[in-house]
Amino acid sequence: AQTVTQSQPEMSVQEAETVTLSCTYDTSESDYYLFWYKQPPSRQMILVIRQEAYKQQNATENRFSVNFQKAAKSFSLKISDSQLGDAAMYFCAYRSYRDDKIIFGKGTRLHILP
Amino acid sequence: DGGITQSPKYLFRKEGQNVTLSCEQNLNHDAMYWYRQDPGQGLRLIYYSQIVNDFQKGDIAEGYSVSREKKESFPLTVTSAQKNPTAFYLCASSIISSGANVLTFGAGSRLTVL
Numbered sequence: 001a002q003t004v005t006q007s008q009p010e011m012s013v014q015e016a017e018t019v020t021l022s023c024t025y026d027t028s029e030s031d032y033y034l035f036w037y038k039q040p041p042s043r044q045m046i047l048v049i050r051q052e053a054y055k056q057q058n059a060t061e062n063r064f065s066v067n068f069q070k071a072a073k074s075f076s077l078k079i080s081d082s083q084l085g086d087a088a089m090y091f092c093a094y095r096s097y098r099d100d101k102i103i104f105g106k107g108t109r110l111h112i113l114p
Numbered sequence: 115d116g117g118i119t120q121s122p123k124y125l126f127r128k129e130g131q132n133v134t135l136s137c138e139q140n141l142n143h144d145a146m147y148w149y150r151q152d153p154g155q156g157l158r159l160i161y162y163s164q165i166v167n168d169f170q171k172g173d174i175a176e177g178y179s180v181s182r183e184k185k186e187s188f189p190l191t192v193t194s195a196q197k198n199p200t201a202f203y204l205c206a207s208s209i210i211s212s213g214a215n216v217l218t219f220g221a222g223s224r225l226t227v228l
Contacts, residue, residue, distance in 0.1 A: 001173075006156075009154070033215075035216065035217075037217075043202070043221070043222055044219065044221060045204065045206070045217070045219035047216045047217075050216060052213075091156060091157060093217075095215075099164075099170070100145050100162070100164055100208070100210055101159070101162065101170070101172070102147060102159065102162070102206075102208075102217065103159055103173070104149070104156050104157040104158075104159075105156055106154065106155060106156035107156045107157075
């Protein structure tokens with residue numbers, strides 16, 4: 001069975017600085033998708049970024065980028081120029097290509113220090 | 115506007131009672147998912163469905179039941195067999211294709227057992 005591990009329950013970063021959130025996963029599949037979702041205090045889940053496992057190029061979305069290391073089964077999220085609105089819970093997620101099962105890590109709570 | 119509607123937003127139940135959480139989507143999505151969120155536990159998959167009249171157990175299906183009689187609807191019943199049902203429940207949906215299809219989430223339902 002697949003698992004997703006986020007080893008940092010909480011992190012803090014100074015406004016305008018850069019922070020990296022870690023995510024590792026375990027799977028025997030070769031095709032899959034990886035995601036980072038954000039959950040602000042409103043609890044509405046929002047997609048941050050996604051990555052197809054067959055693509056070697058790391059995904060980027062404005063200030064958000066990932067470091068995808070398929071062999072190491074690592075999928076970290078880098079947030080550049082952190083803003084107060086980035087404060088939220090961040091969840092790493094894995095989607096199976098075979099059966100569409102989607103599982104999440106336990107999350108990292110990110111605090112932005114003004 | 116297209117989206118996912120979960121109801122009720124807040125629900126209280128006495129021990130020993132079954133309760134059903136509603137999830138309706140008008141996005142024409144194929145797959146639907148139910149997750150349970152507890153502090154420090156992230157999102158745990160309860161059930162998911164890729165097609166009408168078919169569904170699969172997730173990682174914590176015990177004490178829960180679902181049905182998928184219509185493409186738009188995926189209700190979750192929390193039965194009296196669920197030992198600790200107090201939690202925040204999230205419903206989500208997605209299309210199924212060859213791409214990295216993202217989840218669209220509802221606003222959630224908060225269940226409290228008195």
